[in-house]
Amino acid sequence: MKCFSRIKLLIIVIAITAGHRVILAQPAFVSQVNSASIKLVAGTTTTAKLNFRISPEYHIQTNDPADEALVPTQLFLESLPGIETGAPSFECDHLIINPDDHNSEWFEDILNVYFPVSVSDELRRGEYLIKGSLQYQACVDKHCLFPRNYEFVFSVLVM
């Protein structure tokens, strides 16, 4: 009985507040296609590849937009002692939008990001986890979104 009256009160509160602004969790429009990991021998360098999926119908700024005020897609990786990562390169289908006379170029669908990873020859064998984030600014036909960061973990297995 006590529980029933609490539920009733909760329903009343929800009903009265319906229609007011609700604060929603910020949805993500980029996700990782598969878990990111590489294996390499201490003292060597290899190229790592990360795959991201851009949500259908959405597009994100390229890594090098023509206007410096726009927010480029950027990869950030934390640094760990003994592991060095180099400048990333981006590979993606390009979408050209021409609103009136203003060309703008975007990434869409699958975004591949490549970057060199070097491991010091003094680094002990084992798995090292590097935190990373992909900064992006997405738009769809009907609205643009505030810049967001997609956070991920990248595994480096030193053999």
Added chain:
Amino acid sequence: MKNKFRNLIIAGTGLIIIMSLTAAFSVTNAGSETKMPQFELSSVSGKTFNSNSLAGSYVVIHIATTWCPYCRAEAPYLEQLSQDYQNKNVKVLLIDVKEARDLVNSKLKEEFSLTFPVLLDEDGTVASAFAPADVLPEMERDEIMLAANIIIDPRGTIRYMSLLDTRNFDSKLIHIKKKLDEMLLSH
């Protein structure tokens, strides 16, 4: 009885908190007319701007950010509109959402030589207050307003609102100018 009273207090307190958080910038509906939400914002030049000062004029409000490509495409045409209509009782405002003063000053006001007020909506509440409740309800309210254009009449009623539509993008503001001309003619 004691429990019922306690539950009532809990529910009532929750209700008051939620109402006070959400009602401050609600758009007022008067019949079928939607009134402009009242607001007070700081401009990039540091002056306080109160929406009461707009009474008696037609107002074009553009909601923008420095990184919004469509807002940037419109900016020069908004300045042109401001100059073309300044003697027709039309005021133009740009409300920037959630960005720092210096950035907005350099990337919007100075870069496009904007002569009309550029206001800072630091937490997005004013942009949210303009957002129609039935449009993309799953999205953040201030987010759906980016690149929107709004026309307010001299009585403070929202007479026209366009949200971003990149497939029919009108950077030259041809449609807004047509609407303004119609309103000015019928006034």
